[in-house]
Structures are given as structure tokens and as C-alpha cells.
Amino acid sequence: MQRPGMWFALPAAALLVLFFAYPLAVSLLQSFFRTSGGVSTFVGFDQYARMLRDPLVLKSLGNALLILVVQVPIMMALAVGLAYLLNQAWLRFRAGFRLLTFLPAITTLVAYSVVFRVIMTTDGGLLNQFLALLGAGPIDWLNNEWWARVAVIASITWRWTGYNMVIILAGLQSIPPELYEAARIDGAGRWQIFRHIVVPQLRPVLIFTSVTSTIGALQLFDENFILTGGGPNNATLTPVLYLYKIGFQQFDFGYASAIAWMLVILTGIIAAIQFRIMREKP
Template sequence: MKKKITGQLSNRKLINPRTAPYFFLAPSIVLLIVFTLYPVISSFILSFQSMSGAEKYFVGFDNYARLFRDPIFYKSLGNTFQILIVQVPIMLSIAILIAVGLNSSFIRFNGFFRVAFFLPAITALVAASLIFMVILDGNYGIVNYLLSLVGLDPIDWLNDPFWAKVSVIVVMTWRWTGYNMVIFLAGLQTIPKDLYEAAGIDGAGKARQFFSITIPQLKPVFIFTVVMSTIGTLQLFDEAYILTGGGPNNATMTITLYLYETGFKYFDFGYASALAYVLVVIIAIISWIQMKVVGDS
């Protein structure tokens, strides 16, 4: 009996209570190091290297210096910022208006409409993009058919530089407006109704209540959605890749799409890694500026 008790006590001491949390966290830490930390460090080192066949050799800052002489880099960066400046404000404006409407008691079947607006965010992007390619087809698309019914000329949506960019913006807005609407809706439901009742007693109309109560109370939500939407747009890849392939004439070439083609089409992994880290710095700077501007306003 004594030996049995001694064995149980020794088994209990196999794991020290102080080190037990680290023991259980070890698998996650190992996975984080192998699949996140190691690729980040490896790609950073690769950005200072170039490849000749399977051999790597150190080139210093040549890959970064090459960025300043690369017209496609400036083109892709400009395209990305143009889409960002136009798409994010439009998307967030529509999202807040829909959220306010669905948060009111005037619209019936709110649950149905909330699900309907959110569905695009969980729809397979490849399938959705293929559908939009059919809808926006210059010859047989339903959009041009509707335009012809009102006497307007057809538009070559995916092959004209301007309209191709518009098409990408439309698809992005369709996909992510519902996602941001849900975030705004959650924020709206945390605003005390007493504020609106007091404002109504003081004679404030719905518009005044919206700008004096709703918008200020949603300030943290606005910071979150603006920063996250900006980061997502700066990483824009899927829509441009599937709809237009970056064309026509690089009109929809985004920085992430250019990074992908540089690495996996031309196998210039050193330069692609340099592009990736420049993008990281750009995202960090813009996010910091947005948080300071929106947070201090």
C-alpha cells in the first residue's frame, strides 16, 4: 500500500505546476515558429538575396534599390491606392447606412436581410468572380443588356482600363459591405437608447441624432473598420487576379498581384520578398496614420 501511494505521488510530480502551462502551450508555440516565425525570417533574409538556378547569393540592398527603378511597381502601387481611396469610403458608407436601417424597428424581417447582406462575405470568391465575369461580359453580359434597354451603349467592363478598375471596386464592395455592416450593427446595439430618447425630447431629428449621437458613439468601430478595410485593400489579390489578371495593360495590377507574379511566374523570389516587406512597411505606416487621425478626431 505504501509503495502504491509513493508511486501516485511521484506521478503527480512529473509535471511541475509552474511549467504545466508551457507544456500545454508547446504544440501551438512549435506550430507558430514553424509556420509563421520561420517563414517571416526566411523571407526577410531572402529579400537580400538573388537566385541563379538553385543557388542563392547575397546582393545586399539591390532588390530594394530596384524598386525605385521599376515602373510596374509604381503602377501597381498607384492602382492599389486608387482602389483604396474610392472603394473603402463607398463600402463603409453603404455599410453604416444598411446597419442603421436594419437596426431600426421600421424594417420587417430584419434577420433575413442581415443574413442576405452578410452572405457575400462567406461566398467562395472564385465562384463569385466567375459569376461577375459572366454578368459583366462585354458581349453577352446582363449589365450591358440592361444598358441597351435604356438606350445606352455597351461597356467593355473587363477590357477597358477605367471600367476594369470599376469592376474590381464593384466586386469588392459587393463582397465586403455586408461584413462591415455586421460590425457596425453590433456597435449600434451597444449605444444606449436613452441618448436617442433625450435627443428626441430636445427636438433633435433623425439626421441630427445620426451625426451627433450615432457617429461619435461608433468611433471605435470606425477605427477598426477603416484600418481593417485599408489593410485588406492594400492586400487586394483575388478579385484582380480572377477578373482581369491585372490587365488591361496593368490597369488593375495591384501590389500583391505583382508580388505573386514576380515570385511564382518569373521565380524572382528575392525581389518578391523585397516587395512583400515594402508592402508591410506601407501598411504599418498607413494604419498608424489612420489610427492617429481617426482616434484624435
């Protein structure tokens, strides 16, 4: 790199080191220390061994994996279906429908979580009022373990489906029209075109959206923090919410750092598995 280019890149590199690399290194170092009475003591891998004995760590991981297994496939299916529908030439007002579908993605996390909390309030909530019109009894959305998970999954799906739909739609529009025409000439139907042309052509886009959605599910914090606070009975507690409570409520930053790095390693492993499963066949 020429010297003038290095000077231009220096501010960005300095910010990267200051706000990303340095905190990352400090958090890794901090995970090997335990602080008590203002004194830090090196404990090696004791913080990581402690996680194996902590039932709340296992509970939070189980909750995150449940959300990952249930919510991500539902959201991806909806995103692919909406993108395929909104890419059809016969559909009128496509631009308007695309805008409406994408609008949730630009809503702030806190704002939409508060709105969902109001909608799902047991007494007088809009959703329970609608169920009452249908003759159904009120559901305790946020205080029942099962329904609290449903509420969190529903809110995440509403927020991120449109975001993934736009990415998949861009992938659909990059598929050469000649492939569709050749398939129709060969007598292929809509399902055959979708299965043998659309899905293989979208493979790189689907890998990207599935991996980013997986990372988002494992790093879930805002929605369950505002909707349920991790309850009831830790049914919606996630690793990020748990490390927040450990670090900023109990001020045990060493253990919180260890949980964070455990989550980084787990995310990397799951992402690598997804890449291997969804990569193109030779």
C-alpha cells in the same frame, strides 16, 4: 504561467512559429539575396533599390491607392447606412434583410469573382444585356482600363459591404438607449442624433473596419487576378498580384520578398495614420 498551461499552449505556439514566424523571417532574409543559376548571392538593399526603378511597382502601388481612396470610403458609407437602417425598430423582416446583406461575405472569393467575370463579359454578359434593354450600348467592362477598375471596385464593394455592416451593426446595438432618449428630450433630430451620438459612439468600430478594409485593399489579389489578370495595360495590377507574378512566374523570390516587405511597411504606415486621424479626441 503555470507549467500545465505552458504544455497546453505549446502546440499552438509551435504552429505559430512553424507557419508564421519562420516563413516571415525567411522571407525577410531572402529579400537581401539574389538567386541566379541556383546560386544565391547577398546583395544587401539592392532589391529594395530596384523597386524604386521598377515602373510596374509604382503602377501597382498607384492602382492599390486608387482602390483604397475610392472603394473603401464608398463601402464604409454603404455599410454604415445599411447598419443604421437595419437597426431601426420599425423595419419589418430585419433578420431576413441582415442575412441577405451578409450573404456575399460568406461566398468564396474565387466563386464570386468568376460569377462577376461572367456577368461583365462584353459579348452576351448579363450586365450588357440589361443595358441593351435600357437602350445603352455594350460596355467593354474587363478590357477597358477605366471600366476594368470600375468592375474590380464594384466586385469588392459587393463582397465586403455586408461584412463591415454586421460589425457596425453590433456597434450600434451596444449604444445605450438612454443616449437616444436624452437626445430626443433635448429636441435633437435624426441627423443630429446620428452625427453627435451614433458616429462618436461608433468611433472604435469605424477605426477597426476602416483599418481592416485598408489592409484588404492593399492586399487585393483574387478579384483582379480572376477578373482582369492585372490588365488591361496593368490598369488593375496590384502589389500582391505583381509579387505573385515575380515570384511564381519568373521565380525571382528575392525580389518578390522585397516587394512583400515594402507592402507590409506601407500598410503599417497607412494604418498608423488612420489610427491617429480617427482616434478619440482627448
